[in-house]
Amino acid sequence: MGRKILFITTDQQRYDTLGCNGGTLSRTPVIDGLAAEGIRYDRAHPQSVVCMPSRSTMVTGQYPSTHGVWMNGVPLPGDAPSVVEVLREAGYRTALVGKAHFEPYFDPFLRFEENALSTEGTTPHGGHRRGFEHLETAAHGAMGPLHYCQWLLREHPEALGMYCRAIDDSLQVSAATGGDTDAPQVKVNPIDRGIYHTDWVADRVIDWLDSIDADEDWFCWMSFPDPHHPWDPPESEVGRVDWREVPLPAGYPEDRAQREAIIDGKPRHWRAWYDGTLVSNYEAPADWVPATLTADQVREVNARNAVEVELIDEAIGRVLARVGERGWAEDVDVVFTTDHGELQGDFGLLFKGPYHVDALMRLPLVWRPAPSSRATAAAPASVVSRPVGLVDLAPTFCAIAGIEPPGWMQGDPLPVDDVDADARGFDKVLTEWDSELFGTDVHLRTMMRDRWVVTAYLPGTSHDGTEGELYDLIDDPLQRVNRWDDPALRPLRDDLVADLWDSQPEARSERLALEAPV
Amino acid sequence: MTARRGSMRCAIHLACPPDAVWDLVGAPERLPDWWEGVVSCVIEGDTRTIQTRSGLPMPERMLTIDNSLRRFQYRITAPLFVEHLSTIDVHDLHDGTCLAVYSVDAEPAVLALVISGAARAAFARLPELLGVERLS
Numbered sequence: 001m002g003r004k005i006l007f008i009t010t011d012q013q014r015y016d017t018l019g020c021n022g023g024t025l026s027r028t029p030v031i032d033g034l035a036a037e038g039i040r041y042d043r044a045h046p047q048s049v050v051c052m053p054s055r056s057t058m059v060t061g062q063y064p065s066t067h068g069v070w071m072n073g074v075p076l077p078g079d080a081p082s083v084v085e086v087l088r089e090a091g092y093r094t095a096l097v098g099k100a101h102f103e104p105y106f107d108p109f110l111r112f113e114e115n116a117l118s119t120e121g122t123t124p125h126g127g128h129r130r131g132f133e134h135l136e137t138a139a140h141g142a143m144g145p146l147h148y149c150q151w152l153l154r155e156h157p158e159a160l161g162m163y164c165r166a167i168d169d170s171l172q173v174s175a176a177t178g179g180d181t182d183a184p185q186v187k188v189n190p191i192d193r194g195i196y197h198t199d200w201v202a203d204r205v206i207d208w209l210d211s212i213d214a215d216e217d218w219f220c221w222m223s224f225p226d227p228h229h230p231w232d233p234p235e236s237e238v239g240r241v242d243w244r245e246v247p248l249p250a251g252y253p254e255d256r257a258q259r260e261a262i263i264d265g266k267p268r269h270w271r272a273w274y275d276g277t278l279v280s281n282y283e284a285p286a287d288w289v290p291a292t293l294t295a296d297q298v299r300e301v302n303a304r305n306a307v308e309v310e311l312i313d314e315a316i317g318r319v320l321a322r323v324g325e326r327g328w329a330e331d332v333d334v335v336f337t338t339d340h341g342e343l344q345g346d347f348g349l350l351f352k353g354p355y356h357v358d359a360l361m362r363l364p365l366v367w368r369p370a371p372s373s374r375a376t377a378a379a380p381a382s383v384v385s386r387p388v389g390l391v392d393l394a395p396t397f398c399a400i401a402g403i404e405p406p407g408w409m410q411g412d413p414l415p416v417d418d419v420d421a422d423a424r425g426f427d428k429v430l431t432e433w434d435s436e437l438f439g440t441d442v443h444l445r446t447m448m449r450d451r452w453v454v455t456a457y458l459p460g461t462s463h464d465g466t467e468g469e470l471y472d473l474i475d476d477p478l479q480r481v482n483r484w485d486d487p488a489l490r491p492l493r494d495d496l497v498a499d500l501w502d503s504q505p506e507a508r509s510e511r512l513a514l515e516a517p518v
Numbered sequence: 519m520t521a522r523r524g525s526m527r528c529a530i531h532l533a534c535p536p537d538a539v540w541d542l543v544g545a546p547e548r549l550p551d552w553w554e555g556v557v558s559c560v561i562e563g564d565t566r567t568i569q570t571r572s573g574l575p576m577p578e579r580m581l582t583i584d585n586s587l588r589r590f591q592y593r594i595t596a597p598l599f600v601e602h603l604s605t606i607d608v609h610d611l612h613d614g615t616c617l618a619v620y621s622v623d624a625e626p627a628v629l630a631l632v633i634s635g636a637a638r639a640a641f642a643r644l645p646e647l648l649g650v651e652r653l654s
Contacts, residue, residue, distance in 0.1 A: 073631070106628065109555025109636050110571035119572075145572055170522070171598075171626040282628070438524055438627050513528075515635025517628045 003370045003400050004332045005087075005219045006323065007393075009058070010312055011051065011099055011140075012228035012352065013338035015044075015362040017309045025241060025306035030317040031366060034334055036381055038368030039416055043387045045429040045448055046340045049352055049360040050281065051101045052076070052518075053432075054339040054390060059083060059102065059130060061394025061409030063432065063505035068512040069102075070434040072282065075112060075515055076102040076130075081408045083394035084131030087219045090403055095134035095208045098201040098223030102130065104516030105144050115145040122147065132221075136204050138197045140225045141166055141232070147204075148197050155195075162191040164230035168287075171517075175285035179231075179304070180243065183297035184288045184350065186304060189232035196234050197225050198308070202315035206322045214327060219397065222319065227308035227342070229283075229351060231301055240310060243296070243303035251346030251359060251478050252298050259348045265482045267457060267467040269442060270355065274348060278462060280435050280442045281353040282517040290349050298345035305344060330372040333400045337365040337390065346478075354433045356446040356455045356469065357479045361431055367396070367414060386421035387429035387448050388414055410505055430503060436514065447500040453479065454496040470496070523601070524627030526634035529619045530641040533651040536608045536616035539644065540588045543606050543618060546580060552647055553640040566592065594633075600625040604633065615653060618644070 015021050019028045020035035021042075047057045048064045056062075056069040056076045061083055069076050088094045103112035110116040113129055114137060122136050129135060138148030141163035152159055164187035168174040179186035193199060205222045212218050226233070253259040263270045272278035276289030316336070323332055341360040343349040352360050365388070391411035398405040399413035415421035428449040435442050443458035451474045459465040470486070470493055471479040483489050532539060542548055546566050550556045559568040566578045575596075581603075582591035588608040595602075602624045609617045620637040624630035645652040 073635075104635075106632055107555075108570055108572055108574055108576075108632065109553075111555040111636060111639060116571060170600075171628045438631075513635065513638050514631065515638065516632050 001215050001331065002217045002402060003373060004217055004328055005092075005397055005400055006319070006332055006334045007219065007221045007397070008224070008316060008334065008336045009055075009099075009221065010224045010226060010309075010338040012340060012342045013309065013364060014341045014344060014359060015364050017227070017306065018364050020366070021364060025246060025302060026309040026313070028309060028313040030313045030320065031336055031364075034336060034368040035366045037371070038334075038366060039382045039384060039414070041365035041367075041388055041414070042383055042385045043429070043448065044337065044363045044365035044389070045361045045387060045431055046363060046390050047431055049340040049354075049356065049431065049433065050283070051099075051339050052104075055101050056080070057390050058339070058393050061391060061405070061411055063391060063410055063430065064434070065432060065505050065507045066410060068508040068510075070432075070512065071436070071514065072518045073104050073106070073514045073516040074512045075104055077512070078113070078129070080130070081406070082130040083397050083409070084219060084221070085128070086131070086398060086403060086406060087401055088128060088131040088133065090401055091217060092401065093212055093216050093218040094128070094132050094220075095136075095205075095218070096132045096221040096223060097134075097136045097204045097208060098138050098197075098221075099225045100135065100137050100223065101139070105139060105518055106516035107145065110145055118145050118147045118150050134208055136208075138201055138225055140197075140228055140230060143167065148200055151200070152195065159191050159195060162189050163187070164189065164232040166230050172287065173283055173285045175287035179300050181294065181296040181300045183231075183300050184285055185229040185231055186300060187230060187232040188235050188238075191234050193234040193236055193311070196311070198311045198315050201225075202318050205319050209319075209322055209326060217401070219401075222316075224312050224315070226312060227305045229342075231304035231308070233304055233307045233311060237307050237311060238304065241303040241306045243300040246299040246303045246306075248295055248298060249302060249345050252295070252348065254295050256348075262480045263347055265480075266469060267463060269462040270347070272462060273353060278440060279353075280437070280440050280461075281351070282437060284351040284353055293345070293348055293350065301350065302344060305342070331370050333370045333373070334368040335366070335393065335396070337393070338363050339390070354435065354442040354444050356431055356433065356444055356453065357471070358473075358477075361446070361448070361453075363390070369400075369416075382417045384415055384418055384421055384426075386415065386418055386426040388421070388426055389429040428499070428503065430500075430505070437517070445500055445504065447496065447503065448473075449496060449499065452492070452496055454493065454500060456497055456500055468493070468497070522627055523623065523625040524630030525621070525623045526630045527619065527621045528634055528638040528641060529617055530644060531611075531615060531617050531653040532644060532648070533615050533653050534648060535614060536588055536610040538648055538650065539616055539618050540585070540608045542644070542648065543608065544583065544585065544588060544590050546583065546590070552643055553636065554643065555636060594624075599629055602629065602633075604637075
């Protein structure tokens with residue numbers, strides 16, 4: 001019997017939403033407890049700041065350029081390499097419960113198996129899909145061909161209309177506003193907490209775990225759709241965090257002139273989005289203008305986000321309790337992270353897009369090795385300050401299972417402390433952005449190295465390829481001052497940019513097609 | 519701002535005469551044979567109603583079926599669409615090969631993307647269905 005793996009992801013969660021990372025809005029004792037017993041990563045970055053490319057990186061252990069899912073709406077091929085298949089072939093029982101999103105949601109023909117399976121069962125055709133023997137899917141509400149939506153339709157049809165309607169009649173992400181402050185993608189949701197998707201995911205994970213023999217090894221990806229927008233947690237829970245008491249985030253300059261001066265120091269697509277003249281990510285409401293965002297709306301969004309984070313923490317606690325009841329507590333590695341961050345008011349913006357700053361790139365990542373492995377793993381309560389990426393997760397899962405990571409994986413098993421990180425060369429992490437949607441093209445390449453984040457732009461709708469961003473994370477932790485054009489830093493910039501391009505991963509030979517908006 | 523109306527196109531170059539492709543893609547009743555996710559269709563006059571795998575009925579008005587031009591055009595009239603026009607052309611390249619082209623214009627724009635994505639996947643099945651080589 002080996003080590004079991006509980007891989008927990010959320011969607012669109014900021015680093016600073018966890019207590020162990022200094023967050024104060026949400027109470028997250030369960031995740032904080034895992035961090036206290038394990039390894040907390042202080043500089044974990046995604047390889048893409050949107051869902052499909054980032055999740056494809058998690059499952060393949062490859063960069064977006066290599067696995068080919070270059071933006072949302074590009075399906076990951078069914079025969080793409082998968083760490084889950086590696087584990088399954090090694091004898092692991094495997095499941096994904098919750099948000100998958102390796103294939104587009106916008107699928108009226110049900111062409112994609114992830115979606116089609118919801119009407120057929122939980123066992124993919126051929127016995128597994130990407131190595132998952134069990135797939136039970138959910139997303140951010142009641143819409144879509146997913147298991148949670150089908151279950152809700154069958155068991156609680158009265159709840160279908162309670163969720164925020166995320167897509168409007170023009171099939172754009174809705175700009176409708178709600179809550180006390182008329183904030184975008186906020187809605188009062190009267191749904192019973194017990195049937196909200198967070199608890200549903202935990203319930204389904206528990207059911208799956210109960211189907212596993214005690215002596216079997218297993219890998220379970222528990223993938224919560226929250227705290228991604230819309231921000232519509234069960235109304236019964238919203239009182240946990242009074243938005244009126246929420247301090248404005250450090251990243252939100254309340255003074256409009258200051259806010260706009262900061263944005264104007266960045267490449268022009270920042271200001272264009274702020275002014276509502278250019279939207280480069282389908283998931284941001286096209287008809288909402290960020291410049292209209294008020295301080296109170298930032299407070300309410302942060303409050304609702306915090307409630308969703310708390311519900312996730314409690315759901316994880318329930319699952320871990322069940323793990324303990326099954327007698328597995330000593331043998332389970334728990335890895336907690338998310339796919340990307342959320343602007344959540346920083347710079348006066350919400351949602352996400354081609355904006356490679358900490359709000360979207362600095363992720364919560366905690367690895368609590370199986371207690372039974374401690375003789376060979378990290379000492380408790382280690383903090384890794386060196387940069388790591390989600391690309392390192394797949395080889396980490398292999399290492400946990402005692403499997404040599406396959407050559408197609410491009411990351412390395414996560415370091416257990418800074419000494420280990422330095423010894424194995426964890427000195428930089430790369431992030432990519434490519435989007436081409438209805439005439440708006442944006443292409444970015446970013447590297448975080450030492451104390452610097454450098455982003456180089458390729459030619460696109462708003463850029464001629466000479467633009468860039470350079471931030472000093474020590475002197476400017478909020479990334480307000482773009483030093484790309486600072487003459488004093490030109491030699492450093494040249495060195496970083498050269499390293500950025502030299503470090504680019506191997507690109508897939510044939511470009512995959514964009515087949516849906518998301 | 520994003521586009522309200524979208525236009526997309528995809529194509530496939532096949533190592534066979536155009537009529538072999540046209541016999542399949544130019545026959546309205548044969549759509550379920552090559553378009554993944556369409557489980558059935560009913561034709562009444564110039565109306566074709568397809569049933570997708572999701573259970574969604576999608577009525578279409580057939581505008582053009584031109585066997586000499588090898589052109590098929592139709593409009594999806596489901597309420598989801600403000601406007602739609604799809605065109606399938608099969609061009610003879612006069613070297614024993616042909617080029618099949620699918621073009622879609624739609625409002626809302628995202629539907630053009632979704633339809634063209636499905637069309638691209640459907641085209642990708644043609645080599646296997648027809649037993650011919652894909653050239654590009």
